[in-house]
Amino acid sequence: MTGVRMPEDLIDAQISPPGQLDILSKYEINKLTDDSRGPQYQLFRNCSLAVLNCGNYMDDGKELLEKYADFDISVIPTERAVKLSVKNAPASAFVDGKMIRGIAEHLFAVLRDIIYVSSEITGDPRYDLVSPQGVTDAVFHILRNAGTFEQSRHPRLVVCWGGHSISREEYDYTKKVGYELALRHLDICTGCGPGAMKGPMKGATIGHAKQRVRDGQYLGITEPGIIAAEAPNPIVNELVIMPDIEKRLEAFVRTGHGVLVFPGGAGTAEEILYLLGILLQEENREQPFPLIFTGPASAAEYFIRIDQFIASTLGDAARSRYQIIIDDPVEVARQMAIGVEKVQEYRKATGDAYYFNWQLKISPEFQRPFAPTHKNMRELALHTNQAPHLLAANLRRAFSGIVSGNVKDEGIREVEKHGCYELHGEKQLMHSMDILLRSFVEQHRMKLPGKVYNPCYRIISGETA
Structure with a gap:
């Protein structure tokens, strides 16, 4: 070397x-x-x-x-x-x-x-990459080939989502949560980049050291379009690069036994909508899947905005699938440990693998790769006259396009060449999206600190459906 x-x-x-x-x-x-x-x-x-x-x-x-x-x-x-x-x-x-x-x-x-x-x-x-089962098989094969599975390991992998552009206070909070998780013998999986993707891993290294955990898993899952903007942090001891964002998201929810969401921007909103859309499917109603939104007291406004957006778009059924715990790392870790234990009991009772959630139903709308071209962004079905999980899938695509225009090479070039993406939809829904995105910009969650953010999108409201 x-x-x-x-x-x-x-x-x-x-x-x-x-x-x-x-x-x-x-x-x-x-x-x-x-x-x-x-x-x-x-x-x-x-x-x-x-x-x-x-x-x-x-x-x-x-x-x-x-x-x-x-x-x-x-x-x-x-x-x-x-x-x-x-x-x-x-x-x-x-x-x-x-x-x-x-x-x-x-x-x-x-x-x-x-x-x-x-x-x-x-x-x-x-591998039939068109059928739902074929896509899931491909995700499984890629993860297995990377050596991420260990049959003898009981459920303990917590997926942590959150932004790369967060404040120092928020970053320190993610470390505290990671530390408390590791004290409870839980491992960490993130998108592997900086900010909220690095903090929980860094905190967990100390918690694992105190508990003399020598086989701690620090799994980073990324994809080619995002890796240049979010290079793997040095704590990641298992790195997997999935072919696209949809398979990356499926890898998170198939391997993880619970999800924590820290403050973030458009990418974090995309991840939230992806998971909530899956959990809203009738086939997944009985499946335990702990989901907690958390941050320091200074991040309370962020989660208020997220919660309001979910309420106005996906309704109370979606809100019932998560907890919001502010400024309490110990309680977050306790609740996650309780949730992971329920996951283990459910997997044991149903005969599902501990290391890969085969029973989770994921519709093709969440698996089909979405190319954020101007035409595709403009034609997204952003209205409430559809099943909530389908609306979540389309909202997820909208935020995915914004992520592309913000940080991905091809998305940045697309916007430079053709101008901002246009998002058309139902008036009240688009108003809710506009409020949420404006709050991300005001809280400096779209770009790293010190960088000026030029929006890559334009919200265009239609008539109420």
Whole structure:
């Protein structure tokens, strides 16, 4: 893992796999080598660059790719494994010319997921990526291939959602919650980036250390479009890159045994709507799934706005599926531990796996990849004259498009070329969305602190349905 320092803090290096992909057949080595410059190369390159940029937080995928335009990565075959050759890589990924081990692990996770899994899943007719079961099977296979499952482990994985752009007070609060969760022998899964995705993991490291937990799981789940804007934080010890945002969200709810939501922006709203939409489906009514919204006292206004938006769009049935606990990390951890115990009892009684929630019903509306083009955003069915879970699915797509326009390379370029996305819908619903989004902007939740936010969307109200 040694490197040569280049001008302007850039480094050229060759890296060997630190425990991952270190025993491969010649067929697998040749396949990785052949595919590394194939159609997936640009995706592989961009995700690898994001991993190497760990710690240099920026929330603009286009900015990262332009800053390191000369970065290059390639696969070098050896007799029993593979090496990676990087050129013009960020020097922050190295210490005294050697790549940081955690970053090297993440880099080989990119190789595993982007090249190997894409060729085995996307190009394999055995996986029907149109049918709900086919998509779920693909999600399972990707997670299993990444080594995230352990059959003997009882339910203890808490998914933590929240924004990358949060205040110091909110960040410190996420650490306190993570600490309390770990004291109760619970593990952490996040979107793997900074802010509310890093804080719970950081706090949990101390809680696990105190309880002498040596196999703590810090699972980070991301996808190619978002990784450049939210590079994996260094605490993540298992990184998985799903093919798209929909499979990323499904991976969260299939592997997690409960979800905590910290303050965030459009991406956090997307995640909330995704989960609530699934829980509103009749088939999932009896399934326990602890969901808690929490933050410090200063974040109370944020959750008031979120709660009001859910009430005005999805109704009381959706509100009944979550708790709001403000400024009480101990109570949050207690309630989550109680909820996870109920999940274990339910899985045991129904014969479902502890490590993957097969019984959760997820409709195609939540699995089908959504491309946030101007046409698709404009034609979203944003009205209340539909089943609540379908409305949640369409609202989720609207917020997903806003995330794309805010931080993803292709979304930023789309908005630069064609102007703001237009969101059309029922008058009262669009008014509620406008209020929520304005509150995100006023609370500086759309971009990292110090950056000016230029909206990538425009709300256009229609007549009341």
